[in-house]
Structure formats: structure tokens, C-alpha cells
Amino acid sequence: MTSVTMTVNGKAVTKDIEPRMLLSTFLREELGLTGTHVGCDTSQCGCCVVHVDGDSVKSCTALAVQFDGASVTTIEGLGQNGTLHPMQEAFRENHGLQCGFCTTGMIMSSVDLVKKAKEQGITIDEHYVREGLEGNICRCTGYHNIVKAVIAGAQAM
Amino acid sequence: MATNGIGSSVKRKEDLRFITGSGRYTDDIQLPHQAYACFVRSPHAHATINSIDRSAAEAMPGVLGVFTGEEVAADGLGGLICGWMVKSKDGSPMKAGPHPILAHRKVRYVGDHVAVVVAETLQQARDAAEAVEVEYGVLPAAVDVAKTHDSGVDIHDDIPNNLVYDWEIGDKVATDAAFAQAKHVTRVELINNRLVPNAMEPRAALGHYDTGMDAYTLYTTSQNPHVARLVISAFVGIAPEHKLTVIAPDVGGGFGSKIFIYAEECVCLWASKKVRRPVKWTADRTEAFLSDAHGRDHVSVAEMAMDENGQFLALRVNTKANMGAYLSTFSSCIPTYLYATLLAGQYKTPAIYCDVQAYYTNTAPVDAYRGAGRPEATYLVETLVEECAKDMKLDPAEIRRRNFIPKDAFPYQTPVALQYDTGDYEPCLDKALELADYAGFPERRRQSEAKGKLRGIGFSAYIEACGIAPSAVIGSLGAGVGLWESAKVRFSHTGKVQVLTGTHSHGQGHETTFAQLVASKLGVAYEDVDVIHGDTSKTTVGMGTYGSRSLAVGGEALVKACDKVIAKGKKIAAHLLEASEQDIVFQDGNFSVAGTDRSKSIGEIVFAALVPHNYPPGLEPGMEETAYYDPANFTYPSGVYICELEVDPDSGVVEIQKFTAVDDFGNVINPMIVEGQVHGGLAQGIGQALLENAVYDESGQLISASYMDYTMPRADDLPSFVVHTTAGTACTHNSLGVKGCGEAGAIGSPPAVMNAVADAIGTRISMPATPEKVWRALQKTQLAQAAE
Numbered sequence: 037m038t039s040v041t042m043t044v045n046g047k048a049v050t051k052d053i054e055p056r057m058l059l060s061t062f063l064r065e066e067l068g069l070t071g072t073h074v075g076c077d078t079s080q081c082g083c084c085v086v087h088v089d090g091d092s093v094k095s096c097t098a099l100a101v102q103f104d105g106a107s108v109t110t111i112e113g114l115g116q117n118g119t120l121h122p123m124q125e126a127f128r129e130n131h132g133l134q135c136g137f138c139t140t141g142m143i144m145s146s147v148d149l150v151k152k153a154k155e156q157g158i159t160i161d162e163h164y165v166r167e168g169l170e171g172n173i174c175r176c177t178g179y180h181n182i183v184k185a186v187i188a189g190a191q192a193m
Numbered sequence: 194m195a196t197n198g199i200g201s202s203v204k205r206k207e208d209l210r211f212i213t214g215s216g217r218y219t220d221d222i223q224l225p226h227q228a229y230a231c232f233v234r235s236p237h238a239h240a241t242i243n244s245i246d247r248s249a250a251e252a253m254p255g256v257l258g259v260f261t262g263e264e265v266a267a268d269g270l271g272g273l274i275c276g277w278m279v280k281s282k283d284g285s286p287m288k289a290g291p292h293p294i295l296a297h298r299k300v301r302y303v304g305d306h307v308a309v310v311v312a313e314t315l316q317q318a319r320d321a322a323e324a325v326e327v328e329y330g331v332l333p334a335a336v337d338v339a340k341t342h343d344s345g346v347d348i349h350d351d352i353p354n355n356l357v358y359d360w361e362i363g364d365k366v367a368t369d370a371a372f373a374q375a376k377h378v379t380r381v382e383l384i385n386n387r388l389v390p391n392a393m394e395p396r397a398a399l400g401h402y403d404t405g406m407d408a409y410t411l412y413t414t415s416q417n418p419h420v421a422r423l424v425i426s427a428f429v430g431i432a433p434e435h436k437l438t439v440i441a442p443d444v445g446g447g448f449g450s451k452i453f454i455y456a457e458e459c460v461c462l463w464a465s466k467k468v469r470r471p472v473k474w475t476a477d478r479t480e481a482f483l484s485d486a487h488g489r490d491h492v493s494v495a496e497m498a499m500d501e502n503g504q505f506l507a508l509r510v511n512t513k514a515n516m517g518a519y520l521s522t523f524s525s526c527i528p529t530y531l532y533a534t535l536l537a538g539q540y541k542t543p544a545i546y547c548d549v550q551a552y553y554t555n556t557a558p559v560d561a562y563r564g565a566g567r568p569e570a571t572y573l574v575e576t577l578v579e580e581c582a583k584d585m586k587l588d589p590a591e592i593r594r595r596n597f598i599p600k601d602a603f604p605y606q607t608p609v610a611l612q613y614d615t616g617d618y619e620p621c622l623d624k625a626l627e628l629a630d631y632a633g634f635p636e637r638r639r640q641s642e643a644k645g646k647l648r649g650i651g652f653s654a655y656i657e658a659c660g661i662a663p664s665a666v667i668g669s670l671g672a673g674v675g676l677w678e679s680a681k682v683r684f685s686h687t688g689k690v691q692v693l694t695g696t697h698s699h700g701q702g703h704e705t706t707f708a709q710l711v712a713s714k715l716g717v718a719y720e721d722v723d724v725i726h727g728d729t730s731k732t733t734v735g736m737g738t739y740g741s742r743s744l745a746v747g748g749e750a751l752v753k754a755c756d757k758v759i760a761k762g763k764k765i766a767a768h769l770l771e772a773s774e775q776d777i778v779f780q781d782g783n784f785s786v787a788g789t790d791r792s793k794s795i796g797e798i799v800f801a802a803l804v805p806h807n808y809p810p811g812l813e814p815g816m817e818e819t820a821y822y823d824p825a826n827f828t829y830p831s832g833v834y835i836c837e838l839e840v841d842p843d844s845g846v847v848e849i850q851k852f853t854a855v856d857d858f859g860n861v862i863n864p865m866i867v868e869g870q871v872h873g874g875l876a877q878g879i880g881q882a883l884l885e886n887a888v889y890d891e892s893g894q895l896i897s898a899s900y901m902d903y904t905m906p907r908a909d910d911l912p913s914f915v916v917h918t919t920a921g922t923a924c925t926h927n928s929l930g931v932k933g934c935g936e937a938g939a940i941g942s943p944p945a946v947m948n949a950v951a952d953a954i955g956t957r958i959s960m961p962a963t964p965e966k967v968w969r970a971l972q973k974t975q976l977a978q979a980a981e
Contacts, residue, residue, distance in 0.1 A: 124213065140211075140212075170907050182908065183913065
């Protein structure tokens with residue numbers, strides 16, 4: 037067993053875990069943060085995306101011990117003080133979700149995508165969003181409303 | 194109309210939990226002292242199990258038990274069943290081989306379940322599963338449906354040529370006679386490529402045997418928990434039905450793949466009693482690829498007989514359908530009653546004949562996947578029609594218009610059993626032509642050519658039979674169940690409403706749509722209606738969600754329950770208002786005496802029913818009404834899809850420029866949700882046409898068993914869609930006038946894409962139209978042209 041310490045959604049946590057434990061398992065099983073989903077185990081579908089020190093990470097193919105000392109934000113920590121993040125609100129307003137399973141990773145990726153675009157002065161248009169979300173698979177929406185949601189969310193962010 | 198009522202694009206009630214990560218999917222559920230299951234799966238497509246040595250596994254840390262098909266047999270458990278008996282041409286019943294929940298002495302596909310290890314942790318279960326020693330006697334495998342008949346491989350005992358059934362529909366004599374007189378015959382050979390449904394939530398199960406109560410609970414990723422309860426109790430025999438609760442909590446997509454009753458959920462429930470612990474299993478993605486029921490996989494030959502004007506005279510079809518190694522829950526009806534009955538399409542073709550041979554192969558079971566038979570029919574008909582247009586030198590829109598069933602011909606009896614109650618196809622075509630700017634296509638093609646690109650346009654005019662299904666009709670065709678639906682509407686003292694439905698929502702938004710429906714019918718606030726589904730201990734019975742049935746069947750059951758509430762409310766109102774029951778009218782949540790200003794709100798009536806101090810003598814207190822609805826017919830959504838795309842001849846890459854979908858879904862409750870359903874269906878249909886393919890090699894290894902090998906449509910593979918729902922033709926046999934909308938996109942889109950590809954590159958290729966395939970086809974064409 038190995039001890040790992042992280043700040044998760046603003047709270048410090050320390051746990052003794054098996055060194056082979058994945059970050060997604062750590063969040064889901066050790067911390068009960070089940071909003072992070074596992075859809076493919078191979079970094080392909082993006083259901084498991086969380087933010088580590090502000091960057092998107094696919095938590096299903098990362099070991100928890102890699103992130104000792106890091107600050108992790110999951111979907112549960114995205115909204116502040118009981119209010120929704122503008123991207124969460126935009127997904128709801130634009131019917132950017134159906135079954136909800138990919139949604140949490142999709143929102144986390146979208147937030148990072150928009151943040152990076154704004155930092156780099158990139159125009160957030162349909163092309164940018166579609167290319168940028170290439171690492172997140174949704175089987176329900178055909179992406180049509182996700183693209184609308186991300187563009188709307190970007191305007192509100 | 195209330196702002197949240199029928200016809201309004203209300204934002205979804207279910208979204209708050211999903212956007213905040215508070216959804217509760219099966220794998221999110223943790224029970225005290227829960228143990229974990231890992232399955233030992235066959236690495237061979239076809240083999241005898243000569244021996245299983247579990248001693249090393251049993252000695253490993255944390256292992257609670259290792260179980261095999263021998264224990265299943267010793268416990269006298271039954272197998273998984275196929276619930277639809279299809280008969281062959283000669284009247285003989287289909288041949289169903291046994292389907293044990295753990296393989297017994299033989300495995301029949303890669304991924305078949307050989308043993309299960311239950312351990313304290315998932316990692317311990319996985320480690321121990323690797324230590325189970327299985328000695329196999331490898332046998333030759335039959336994989337390709339076109340070759341299995343003569344393969345010499347016997348997948349099941351006493352099933353010659355692996356033939357499940359040889360079935361037919363239509364009038365062969367009349368069809369052959371029409372062909373004999375035809376001026377022209379167009380023929381196509383088609384493969385409908387095998388697909389993996391790929392709901393983003395992998396299948397999962399958590400079985401719990403409660404020793405004290407001698408009762409079982411199964412949490413599972415199901416589209417129809419009541420059907421799971423029925424099969425697990427009545428056929429597999431793990432628990433009696435009244436001692437088994439099946440809960441399908443939030444389910445992350447299904448698309449058909451979560452209709453079926455699978456081995457893993459049965460094993461978790463059974464093993465829970467063995468180890469006296471809750472047992473959880475969650476598929477990883479490769480397990481899902483290997484063991485979820487797949488879709489499609491047809492090989493067909495189709496011919497259309499025409500007169501000199503391109504009028505269709507007769508359609509003749511032969512299809513070979515791959516059923517996989519075992520018959521999955523509804524598999525037998527997919528390539529028959531959900532396929533060949535749709536071959537009339539939107540056309541008045543007077544004679545149709547189709548025969549279907551269904552075969553076992555050493556591949557995963559094949560069953561319903563979004564559309565289920567109807568995409569296969571539509572792909573066949575609409576490819577053939579486009580080829581007919583080419584052969585007859587007619588515009589593809591014109592040949593369709595010429596053959597459409599005219600508006601005044603409804604109800605229309607097709608030559609393949611179905612009676613379409615209503616439809617009007619030309620307005621959809623006209624609207625699609627307008628939205629797609631068909632008139633401007635030649636100019637756009639010139640512009641593409643100037644850039645060195647090839648541009649094509651393709652049509653598809655689909656018909657769908659959904660809202661499954663009239664019980665007596667399907668019963669006469671071999672179904673083992675009735676496909677009615679149940680609904681309950683119950684009020685509490687404060688006028689709040691709980692709606693219980695036997696359907697199940699796994700992305701479709703029933704919690705919203707059904708609340709809109711009940712709020713509209715009863716005049717209560719939308720916010721005061723809560724929809725409950727997915728738990729057999731709450732909703733007594735139900736048949737679940739598939740075949741685009743939830744609103745057309747389940748919604749109509751809700752209407753009937755609301756009608757009963759209103760009927761009872763009138764009795765109470767008559768008493769309170771001292772009027773005759775016949776004089777009470779109900780509107781917008783108020784019971785009034787006709788022609789007066791005397792009225793009682795539904796809240797007051799409900800309160801009176803629950804606090805019956807002043808109440809009609811003899812009338813039962815309470816306001817809780819249950820209704821069942823069995824549809825009189827299927828519903829028949831239809832539409833016209835137009836795909837316009839560009840091909841890069843240097844790379845073979847196909848890029849969709851515009852996809853236009855015009856649908857007639859009858860009346861619509863929530864347009865936002867309906868459009869979302871179309872978007873998702875289109876993505877899956879376009880995925881089938883351009884990207885997706887489940888490929889087994891000759892030895893039966895699934896070589897597309899991960900997202901690195903199986904191409905899922907991603908955001909940058911698709912355009913935004915032009916989706917238009919017409920005012921349409923209301924369904925004539927349900928009071929809502931609604932048809933189903935869940936599968937249309939996946940049904941209508943593949944031929945539109947493939948017709949556009951053929952139009953662009955001048956030759957027809959099979960799905961998926963990958964860059965390699967397109968490029969090779971272009972090279973072949975160019976070589977042929979150079980040789981001329």
C-alpha cells in the first residue's frame with residue numbers, strides 16, 4: 037500500500053491505496069465521487085475526464101499515485117457555492133445531454149477547451165469545438181447540441 | 194397552452210443530476226460487504242471444455258468462490274431464452290440451441306462465459322480469474338453468415354447446417370409472375386454491416402440475496418427490468434418472481450443492447466446466494482464488445498421489377514441473417530417481423546416476396562440495435578430504389594414520387610402484413626428538397642469539381658413500424674409476451690402527483706415528457722409531477738423501452754390512467770357541487786358544473802378523496818389510478834433524408850457537407866427532445882455508413898474490440914444537422930396522435946449517405962465507406978476508364 041495525498045475539489049485527502057489503483061477508481065471508490073465515469077478504460081471515450089492542476093486528464097488510464105500533491109477537480113467540484121458552472125447550465129439549456137453518462141467528462145473537457153482557447157485567443161466556433169472534443173465520445177446526441185452548448189457555455193464563461 | 198404542456202420544448206427534469214455528476218448508475222451503487230465478480234471468458238470461437246482446474250484460483254487472496262457451468266447444471270438452472278418463436282416455411286419451429294448462463298462443456302464464441310470468480314476486491318477477482326486453468330479442445334469455427342450453411346461446423350447439436358429457420362413472407366407466385374412480365378429488373382447485392390451498439394455506460398450488474406428475507410435484488414443496466422425479472426424467475430429459475438426485485442437505475446444509453454437478459458446479471462444474482470454477499474460485475478469496454486449483443490449482419494439479394502415508366506411492380510428479396518452463437522432474447526423477430534414487414538417502404542409495390550435464412554455462427558449473439566430490422570429493410574429498399582432511378586434514367590426524387598403510396602390510399606394494406614394507418618409522403622419529400630436546396634446541387638457540384646473534389650447527393654425515404662406492439666398480432670406471430678404498457682397516476686394529500694410507468698428511460702427524457710403529458714391532461718403544475726420508473730418493486734408490471742414504444746404505448750397508458758382520475762373526480766365534484774355527474778365538465782384542472790361558475794379545482798377534489806369527510810357514499814377514498822394500454826396497431830413514422838457530401842479523391846475521405854432530415858412523427862410532446870432523438874439516430878446511422886464495422890477474423894477473433902479498432906463517430910466526423918419535423922399526419926389509433934421517434938434517424942440515414950457516396954464516386958461500395966474503400970474504388974474506376 038502507498039499513501040497518497042491530494043486536494044480534491046478543494047479538500048485535502050490522504051489515503052493508503054494499492055500502487056496500481058487508477059485515479060478514476062480512487063475518485064469513485066475511495067472518495068465516492070461517482071460523477072467521474074469509466075466508459076472505455078483506454079483513454080478513448082473521455083467519460084472519465086477530470087482536471088488536475090487545471091488541465092484535463094483522462095483518469096481511467098492514470099495511476100492515483102502519479103498525482104500525489106496535485107489538486108484535482110471533478111464534476112462534483114465544478115460549480116461554486118451551490119451554483120452551476122456556466123458550462124453545466126449551457127448543457128442543460130441546449131439539451132446537450134441525453135443518458136448523462138458521457139456528460140460529466142464532456143463538460144469537464146469543454147471547460148478546459150474553452151479556457152485554453154481564451155488563453156490563446158482562439159475563436160471558439162463549431163470547427164474548434166468539434167476538433168477539440170474529438171477525445172470525448174457521446175453515443176446519444178450526435179454532438180449537434182453538445183456543440184451548441186459548448187459555444188453557448190463559452191460565451192457565458 | 195401551458196408553457197410546460199404538450200408541444201413545449203421544456204428543459205429536462207433529469208438534467209440537473211446528470212450535469213452535476215449526481216446520476217446513479219449501476220456501477221455507482223455500493224452495498225455493504227459487496228464482493229466483485231470477474232468472468233473467465235473463452236479465447237476460442239468454438240471449442241470443447243475438456244477440463245477446468247480452479248484450485249490455484251481458489252487459493253488466491255480474497256477469493257470467495259469460483260463457479261462454472263457444472264454448478265449451474267447441478268443447481269438445475271434453466272438457460273437464457275429467445276422469446277419469439279419463428280416458424281420456417283414448412284411450419285417447423287425455429288431451432289434454438291441451449292444457452293446456459295455459464296458454458297457447459299462447450300464454448301461457441303470468443304467471450305463466451307466459462308467461469309466466474311468472486312472475490313473481495315475487483316483486482317483480486319481479476320488476478321484469480323487469470324489463474325483458472327481451462328483446457329480447451331479447439332474446433333473449427335463458422336463465422337461468415339454467407340458460408341456457415343456449408344461450413345461443416347456444427348455449432349449446436351442436432352441443428353443441421355446451423356440453420357435456425359428458413360422463413361418467408363409475401364406472395365411468391367404473384368411476385369414471380371410480375372417479374373416475368375417486367376420491362377426492367379434492377380438487382381442489388383448488399384451486406385448490412387455488423388455493428389456493436391456501444392452505449393457509453395458498459396453493462397453492469399449487482400446481485401444481492403437477502404438471507405433473512407429470502408429475497409433477491411438485482412441492480413442492472415436494463416431497458417426493461419420487468420422483462421428481466423420475468424426471464425430470470427420463470428426461465429432461468431434463480432428466484433421466484435415475487436421474491437425478486439430488479440432495479441434499473443440511471444442507465445447510460447441502451448440502443449437495444451440493454452433489452453436482453455444476459456448471462457452476467459444472472460450469474461451475479463445466483464452467485465450472491467452462493468457466497469452470501471452482494472456480487473457486482475461491471476464490463477470493461479472490451480468485454481462489452483465481446484459479449485453485448487451485436488446488431489445487423491445481413492447478406493441480401495434484392496430485385497425490383499418495373500414497367501417502362503419506372504413503376505414498381507414487384508420486389509423479391511433473399512436475406513441471410515447472422516444470429517451469432519446463441520439466440521438472444523428477441524433475436525429471432527429482428528430479421529423477420531421487424532425487417533421483412535417493412536420492405537414495402539413508402540411505395541405501392543403491389544407484390545413482395547422475401548425469404549430469410551437465419552444462421553448460427555461462432556460470433557456474439559446478434560439482436561436488436563437501434564432500428565432493429567428496419568434499418569436493414571430501409572437500406573435495402575432505398576439502395577435498390579436509387580439504383581432503379583439510375584437504371585431508368587429518372588431523378589431519384591421523381592422515381593420515389595412516382596411510386597409513393599398516395600395520401601388518399603390510407604389506411605394502406607401492404608403486401609407484407611402491415612397496415613399503415615396514416616401517412617403523407619410527398620410533403621416530406623418537398624420539404625427535404627427545399628431545405629437541402631436540391632435545385633442548387635449541380636452548381637455546388639461544379640464548385641467542388643473546381644477544387645478537385647467529388648460531390649454527391651443521396652436520398653432515403655424511410656418508413657418505420659414502431660410503438661411495439663399489438664399483443665394479439667405479435668402473439669399470432671410467435672411472440673411469447675404481450676407488449677401492452679402499464680401506468681399509474683397517484684395523488685398525495687397536497688396535490689402532488691407520482692407517475693409510475695413500466696417503460697424505462699435511459700436517455701430519452703421520460704421524466705420530462707411524461708410529466709408534461711400528465712400536467713397537461715390533469716391541469717396540475719409540471720413541477721408537481723414526478724415520474725418513477727425502473728424499479729419492479731415500485732411499478733408492478735411493465736414491458737420496458739425499445740421499438741420506440743414509450744410514448745405511443747406507455748404514454749397512452751398514462752392518458753388512460755388520467756382519464757380514470759378525471760372520471761372519479763367528476764363523481765366527487767358532483768357530490769361536492771350538488772350537481773349531476775353528467776353535468777360536470779373537466780378542463781384545465783377544474784371540475785365545473787356546465788353552464789355555471791361553480792367549480793372545484795383538482796387539488797380540492799384530491800383532498801376530498803383523501804380526507805373524505807364530505808364524500809359520495811359508497812365511493813372508494815383515494816386518488817390512485819392504474820391503466821394498461823395495448824395498442825391497436827404499430828405507428829408508422831416516415832420521412833425523407835438527403836445527404837450531400839464531398840469526397841477527396843486523393844485520400845478517399847468522405848466529408849458530409851449537409852444532412853437534411855424531414856420526419857413525420859405525428860403529434861409531438863416535446864420538440865426539443867424529439868429533435869435530440871433524431872440527431873442521435875442520425876449519428877449512429879452515419880456511423881454505420883462511414884465508420885463502424887464489427888469484424889471477426891476467420892478464426893472467430895473479434896478484431897475490432899476496442900475504441901482503437903472500432904470507429905465510433907466523434908464530434909469531428911459529423912456536421913450539424915438540418916432537422917425538421919413536419920406538422921405531419923397524426924397517428925389514428927392513439928388519442929395523443931403520436932408515433933415513435935427514437936429510431937428514425939438510424940433507420941433512414943445509412944442509405945442516404947451511401948447513395949450520396951455512390952453518386953460522388955460513380956460506383957457502389959459496401960458499408961462502411963472508409964477512406965481506404967473509397968480510394969480503392971476510385972482507383973479501380975480510373976484504371977477501368979484508362980483501359981477503355
